[in-house]
Amino acid sequence: MSTYKTRKEQRVRRHNRLRQTLAGTAQKPRLSVSFTSKHIYAQLIDDDAGTTLAAVSSMSPEFKKLNAKANLEGAKQLGKTVGEKAVAAGIKTIVFDRGGFKYHGRVKALADAARTVGLQF
Numbered sequence: 001m002s003t004y005k006t007r008k009e010q011r012v013r014r015h016n017r018l019r020q021t022l023a024g025t026a027q028k029p030r031l032s033v034s035f036t037s038k039h040i041y042a043q044l045i046d047d048d049a050g051t052t053l054a055a056v057s058s059m060s061p062e063f064k065k066l067n068a069k070a071n072l073e074g075a076k077q078l079g080k081t082v083g084e085k086a087v088a089a090g091i092k093t094i095v096f097d098r099g100g101f102k103y104h105g106r107v108k109a110l111a112d113a114a115r116t117v118g119l120q121f
Contacts, residue, residue, distance in 0.1 A: 079113025
């Protein structure tokens with residue numbers, strides 16, 4: 001039986017396991033996504049330099065202009081926005097870090113929307 005009882009502890013454990021193999025570079029940054037009950041966060045990270053190249057969240061002004069919420073439709077809009085920012089910064093390929101969440105629902109919607117803009121995973 002697992003000693004990690006809460007869902008958050010289980011998710012963090014899965015995320016740590018994923019991060020052992022995932023790393024972003026300047027040419028191929030890591031798209032890290034995180035979800036709370038009220039907000040969605042996505043950022044492109046260069047792990048070699050330890051810097052964030054681009055970041056978008058459901059609290060950012062460009063997202064609030066769309067009048068979207070942190071649901072499936074909002075995840076699609078956020079994926080489009082982060083994809084457009086990445087393409088504008090000259091980034092075409094990324095490594096997708098789902099943050100220990102299942103590739104389902106909002107995570108999948110965000111990833112698919114980023115792909116439609118032109119990002120390759």
